[in-house]
């Protein structure tokens with residue numbers, strides 16, 4: 529008489545529930561969540577190729593081993609009155625087979641892994657065609673700063689890159705270890721205090737017009753999850769336009785305008801932490817914090833540097849403080865009665881500590897609502 533494998537209905541039930549629950553897990557991968565499988569550049573596609581190779585090999589092994597196991601359970605179960613089966617202990621052929629087959633499988637995996645390592649290594653950068661853009665990425669607690677050495681511009685939260693160019697990134701941290709990761713474009717590389725890492729990546733031309741999410745992939749403190757950035761891919765012309773706009777100093781608004789009052793408030797409350805070229809930052813290494821090499825100051829532990837993001841062109845960006853909020857000039861009319869309900873920038877300036885607890889701007893100043901409106905009017909001029 530055969531005994532059924534799943535005797536009780538509860539076992540079938542728990543199996544079904546397990547399958548259902550795991551499908552909920554998979555639905556968490558929404559359209560906009562960054563994915564290593566939806567790649568737009570050679571580095572990320574080389575990395576996802578290794579993933580597929582390993583997944584396919586592992587799936588075949590799984591199906592073979594588990595299939596054999598399940599088959600044995602049903603087909604060769606002990607039956608009442610059955611004699612002891614043939615014993616194969618010490619069978620040389622079998623021993624050799626199950627040593628050699630896994631060896632071959634592991635060597636194939638190793639081959640593709642090592643090939644992948646060489647494809648994405650810094651040394652492979654020289655084999656790439658296209659213009660090279662050099663960027664220094666600095667991990668702060670908890671936001672990203674990007675300094676384009678060739679153009680002497682600094683931005684935060686958003687990296688703009690032209691398609692088909694080789695983006696060479698030098699990675700710095702002057703605090704704790706962070707990790708630079710843009711799933712659609714490149715895998716992770718750590719930013720280690722006192723040690724300079726480098727990497728390169730490239731976006732394909734079909735990425736033009738797309739914006740990809742970048743993340744910090746190394747736990748760096750309580751707001752680690754709010755340390756995101758955007759990588760916006762443009763064509764070569766738009767990139768040049770972006771660069772020349774970013775190279776311009778901020779224009780001073782009319783003193784008596786709302787923005788002009790905001791500019792005064794900025795100088796009184798904000799410029800000890802935030803740089804604006806044309807206000808407290810001078811171009812070409814003049815007085816103040818040397819704008820032509822702001823990273824250098826921030827990479828030497830103990831040296832004075834501005835702790836907040838460079839705001840010279842904040843009006844052209846769409847993320848606030850590592851992406852904890854997004855913002856948009858359209859939803860932030862400084863005169864709107866419902867400004868504090870609608871505009872994320874207003875919420876941020878009202879109480880940064882409530883939006884992103886523990887961040888370095890929390891409790892740094894107090895402004896009235898009217899003053900915040902003026903500051904917003906000013907920040908919006910910083911295009």
Ligand code: HEC
Pocket residue numbers: 669670671684685751793794797798799800801802835836837842845847848849850877884887888889892893895903907
């Ligand atoms: C004590 C230093 C400090 C002062 C003073 C300060 N900030 Fe900040 N600010 C920061 C830091 C640090 C961040 C980034 C926080 C984070 O992401 O963790 C920030 C972020 C911001 C951002 C978002 C910028 C971006 O690119 O993400 C804006 C806008 C901003 N501050 C405006 C102001 C204004 C306006 C004032 C003055 C009224 C001000 N800050 C005063 C430190 C400061």
Ligand SMILES: [Cu+2]
Pocket residue numbers: 667670705706707744745746747748752755
């Ligand atoms: Cu981090």
